[in-house]
Amino acid sequence: MNNINLLDSLILTLLTLIIYQIIAWAQQKWQLIWLNPMLISIAIVVPYLLLNNIPYSEYRQSTQMLNALLEPAIVALGYPLYLQLQHIRKYWRQLLVILSLGVVIVMSISFIMTVLIINQQEIAISLSLKSITTPVGIALTEQLHGDSSITAIAIIIAGFSGGLLGPSWLKLCGIKSDAAIGLAIGSASHVIGSMLISKKNPNQGAYSSVSLIISALLTAFIVPLLIPLFLVLFS
């Protein structure tokens, strides 16, 4: 830390922790899905930084301890992955094929559309990683030098849009089984989608927790091959 004062750093880190904890607690207490702790925290932290003339780079550096904890937190996701593997023994082959296909399709559509419409590769990388759970999305975006803040916002939008409207859309398409609805919403709308559909149908929720963690893993495997290819093709 070059010229950043240790006390400022401590205050900003604590402030972030406290804001997040209060919102997470309120969400738990009132069971309000839209009270998304990350989204609301950003909506408080950003104006706070602007009002106090704190440059983002300073905030980022001051809170680097929180960012550093992201790595061990991602490792911890190996536990739910282990739990879900016990559930898919009977049909893992079909599941892996379907979800891999889904990952390739969503990344291709997002990347190509972004390049064609907005024409910025950094944004294209971010948007092609928006279907997976936030920690994995941020880690993969940073590795590929995309912009992780865009990824984080896109992940929230994908979560709410798929989780809220996905089930009605699938009904319209004539899809009936809990497996199909759960796996589809989990692969596109990750934890937010899973929380939203679990309330109405826990069985669908169980399927979506399987697909969200497997899709995150498959994306991690596929991204290092697919994105460099796209970057060459569309540069």
Added chain:
Amino acid sequence: MKNIVYTALAISLCLSLGKFLSNSIGGMPASLYGMVIYCLLLQLNWLKAEKVQTATQWVIRHMGVCFIPASAGVINHFELFQNHGLSIVAIIFFSTFALITVVAVLTEKYLTPNTATFINKG
């Protein structure tokens, strides 16, 4: 307390192995190699699932706060959202619903008959 130390050591070990793999063969970020190794060691029963359960779930429940420093970076992108906000939302919507449709249709067609054994964990 013993289980917390056990879990912390297990996660550190997996992350170190992940860093080694990421540096030597590349591909995924270290943390994701770590996640795969953690899962593998649990599957092989080298790590005891019942010992890591509580501490790991605590970490997962509270990990959201670690995303805020990176996400607050939107502060530098107001212009992007002003110029392209609608396009960004449209791309997210379109690709999300394409993905949902593909996975649901394929699952309904090729997977449903075999899934009767799926355990409902609620």
